[in-house]
Amino acid sequence: MQFFDQIGGLLQTAVELGLISSITVLALFLSYSMLNICDLSTDGCFTFGAAVGAVVAISGHPYLSILAAMGAGALSGLVTAILQTKMGINSLLSGIIVNTGLFSIIMVVMGERPLLNMNFTDTVFTKMKELLKDTFLGQYHKIIVALIAVILVVVFLSVFLRTKLGLAIRATGNNPDMVKSSSINPAFTTIVGLCISGSFTALSGCLLAQYQKSVSSDLGSGRVTIALASLLIGGIFLMKQSRITGRAIFSVVGALIFQMVYTVALRFNMPAYMLKLVSAVIVIIAISAPYLKKKFPEFKRSFLHGRYLSKLRTENDTGDKKDA
Amino acid sequence: MLKITKITKVFNKGTVDAKLALDNVSVDIKKGDFVSIIGANGAGKSTLFNAIAGSFYTDSGTIELDGRDITLAPEHKRAKQIGRLFQDPLKGTAPGMTIEENLALAAGKGGWLSLLSKKDHAEFREKLSLLEMGLEDRMQHPVGLLSGGQRQALTLMMATYNTPKLLLLDEHTAALDPATAEKVLRITNSIIEENGITCLMVTHNMSTALELGNRTLMMDNGKIIYDVEGEKRSKLTISDLMKLFKEASGKVLDNDRMLLS
Incomplete structure (x- = not known):
C-alpha cells in the first residue's frame, strides 16, 4: 500500500508542477507558435514574475501578488517588443538583452537577497487550502489552483486568438506583409502579443514560487528550453487541421508529459541537474527531426551514388588488369 | 485622384552602386482610370508602386491621393485606401490561417476584440x-492548401473587399498558367468595373496592356517615356508600341516575354 501511496503522491506532484509550467508553455505557444518569435527573455521574465509576486505576497496581499506578477511580465514583454519593433534590434538579441537586464532588476526587487522564503506567507495556495479544509478536495488544493489558472489562460487564448486582434497577431507570425496590407501595423500586434505572453510567463513563475514557498534568483534559468521542449512534445500529437483551442490544450498536455518523464527519471535516480540537458536534447530532436526527415532521401541518394561509383571503379580496375 | 509630382528615388545613394530608380516622375491619374504600365525589367515600374504604396519614402517630390498628401504616410495607413497585388501569389495571404480568417482580417470589421458573426460568415x-472557384465551400481550409490562381483570386477579393480608392496590380497574373491568368484577369476587370476603382496595372503582356483599361504608360530608366489614352490608344498595335519604345528610349525591347505574348 505504501508503494501505491508513494506513486500517487509522485503523480500528484508531477501534475501540479506540470500544470504550473504549462502556463509558460502557453506563453510560448503565443509568442513562438503564433507570432513566430523565439522570446529568449522567458527565463528572466519567469523569475521576475516570481520575485514580484513573492514580494507582494510577503507584504500580505496573496491575490494582488498574481496581478502584480502579470503586470511585471507584461512590462518585460513590452520592453522586449519595443526593442525589436521600434529600435531595430534582432528579436533573439532583444530577448537576451532583456534577460540580462532583468537579472539586476530582480536583485533589486528581492532586496539584494538571492533567496526569499515564503514559509509563513499567505499565498493563493494556502488560501485555497483554507477554503477546502473540511472537504474531500482538501488534499488537491494545489492542483485546483493550478488547474483554474491553466483553464483561464486556455479559455482566454482560444477566444482571444479568434478576435480581430488575435487574427492580426497570428497573421503577423504568418505573413507580416499581409498584415500591413490589411491596414494593421505589425509592430503593434507584436507588442500586444509579447505583453500578453510575458504576463503568462510571469504568472507561471509567480505560481511556482508560491507553490514551493520560495524564490531564488535563478528560478527561471533554462525555462525557455524546457517550455519549448514541452510545446514541441505537445505538437507531436496535433492533427494537421487542429484548431486553436486544440493546439493550446495539447501544449498543456506536452508540459504534463514532460513533467511526468522528468519525475520518472528522478525516481530512477537521475540527478536533478540532468533536467536541462534532457530538455535541450528534446528540443534538438523535435526541431531537427522534420528537417532531417526531409533531407534523408538526399543522404540515401548520395550514399547509393557513392557505392555505385566505387563499384564502377572496381569493375574498371579489374577490366584494366585484364587488358594489361 | 492620384497626383504624383516630381518624385525621385535613388537606391544605394552615395555608393558606386547608386541607381536612379525614379527620375523626376510626375503623373496625374483621374478618378476611375484603369492604367496599364509597361516597360523593360528595371525600368522603375515596381519602384513606382512601392513609392505609391509607401514601402519606402521617396527622396523628393509629393504624392497626393484624393486631395490628401500621403508622401510621408506609413505603409499600413496608406493600405486603408490602396489595395495591392504582387506577382507572387504567396505574398497577399497568410497560409497558416483559414480562408475565412484571412477574409476577416481584410474586411477589418468591428473593434479589435470583435469575433466573427454568422452574418459575416454569410457575407464572406x-x-x-x-x-466561381468553389472557395465558398472551403472556408475552414488553410489558405496554404490553395493553388496559386486561387490564392491570387482570394488576394484580389481581399484587396478590394473594402473598395479601395486605388488598386495597384504588379504583374499579378505573371506567375499563373495562361488559362488561370485569363480567369484572374477577367475577375479583376469585373471587380474594377463594378466598383469604379481607379487602378494601375503593371504587365509584361503587350496585348493585355492595350486591351484592358483606358490609358497606357511606358516606363524606361526611371522615367515615364510615353503616355497614351483615348482614341489614339485604341488605334495602337503591339508593333506600334515596340517602335515607340525604340524611338523614345533608343533601345529595342528585347524581352521575349513581351514579344511572344
Missing part, C-alpha cells in the same frame, strides 16, 4: 462564390 460566403 457570398463574396467568395463570385469567384
Whole structure:
C-alpha cells in the first residue's frame, strides 16, 4: 500500500508542477507558435514574475501578488517588443538583452537577497487550502489552483486568438506583409502579443514560487528550453487541421508529459541537474527531426551514388588488369 | 485622384552602386482610370508602386491621393485606401490561417476584440462564390492548401473587399498558367468595373496592356517615356508600341516575354 501511496503522491506532484509550467508553455505557444518569435527573455521574465509576486505576497496581499506578477511580465514583454519593433534590434538579441537586464532588476526587487522564503506567507495556495479544509478536495488544493489558472489562460487564448486582434497577431507570425496590407501595423500586434505572453510567463513563475514557498534568483534559468521542449512534445500529437483551442490544450498536455518523464527519471535516480540537458536534447530532436526527415532521401541518394561509383571503379580496375 | 509630382528615388545613394530608380516622375491619374504600365525589367515600374504604396519614402517630390498628401504616410495607413497585388501569389495571404480568417482580417470589421458573426460568415460566403472557384465551400481550409490562381483570386477579393480608392496590380497574373491568368484577369476587370476603382496595372503582356483599361504608360530608366489614352490608344498595335519604345528610349525591347505574348 505504501508503494501505491508513494506513486500517487509522485503523480500528484508531477501534475501540479506540470500544470504550473504549462502556463509558460502557453506563453510560448503565443509568442513562438503564433507570432513566430523565439522570446529568449522567458527565463528572466519567469523569475521576475516570481520575485514580484513573492514580494507582494510577503507584504500580505496573496491575490494582488498574481496581478502584480502579470503586470511585471507584461512590462518585460513590452520592453522586449519595443526593442525589436521600434529600435531595430534582432528579436533573439532583444530577448537576451532583456534577460540580462532583468537579472539586476530582480536583485533589486528581492532586496539584494538571492533567496526569499515564503514559509509563513499567505499565498493563493494556502488560501485555497483554507477554503477546502473540511472537504474531500482538501488534499488537491494545489492542483485546483493550478488547474483554474491553466483553464483561464486556455479559455482566454482560444477566444482571444479568434478576435480581430488575435487574427492580426497570428497573421503577423504568418505573413507580416499581409498584415500591413490589411491596414494593421505589425509592430503593434507584436507588442500586444509579447505583453500578453510575458504576463503568462510571469504568472507561471509567480505560481511556482508560491507553490514551493520560495524564490531564488535563478528560478527561471533554462525555462525557455524546457517550455519549448514541452510545446514541441505537445505538437507531436496535433492533427494537421487542429484548431486553436486544440493546439493550446495539447501544449498543456506536452508540459504534463514532460513533467511526468522528468519525475520518472528522478525516481530512477537521475540527478536533478540532468533536467536541462534532457530538455535541450528534446528540443534538438523535435526541431531537427522534420528537417532531417526531409533531407534523408538526399543522404540515401548520395550514399547509393557513392557505392555505385566505387563499384564502377572496381569493375574498371579489374577490366584494366585484364587488358594489361 | 492620384497626383504624383516630381518624385525621385535613388537606391544605394552615395555608393558606386547608386541607381536612379525614379527620375523626376510626375503623373496625374483621374478618378476611375484603369492604367496599364509597361516597360523593360528595371525600368522603375515596381519602384513606382512601392513609392505609391509607401514601402519606402521617396527622396523628393509629393504624392497626393484624393486631395490628401500621403508622401510621408506609413505603409499600413496608406493600405486603408490602396489595395495591392504582387506577382507572387504567396505574398497577399497568410497560409497558416483559414480562408475565412484571412477574409476577416481584410474586411477589418468591428473593434479589435470583435469575433466573427454568422452574418459575416454569410457575407464572406457570398463574396467568395463570385469567384466561381468553389472557395465558398472551403472556408475552414488553410489558405496554404490553395493553388496559386486561387490564392491570387482570394488576394484580389481581399484587396478590394473594402473598395479601395486605388488598386495597384504588379504583374499579378505573371506567375499563373495562361488559362488561370485569363480567369484572374477577367475577375479583376469585373471587380474594377463594378466598383469604379481607379487602378494601375503593371504587365509584361503587350496585348493585355492595350486591351484592358483606358490609358497606357511606358516606363524606361526611371522615367515615364510615353503616355497614351483615348482614341489614339485604341488605334495602337503591339508593333506600334515596340517602335515607340525604340524611338523614345533608343533601345529595342528585347524581352521575349513581351514579344511572344
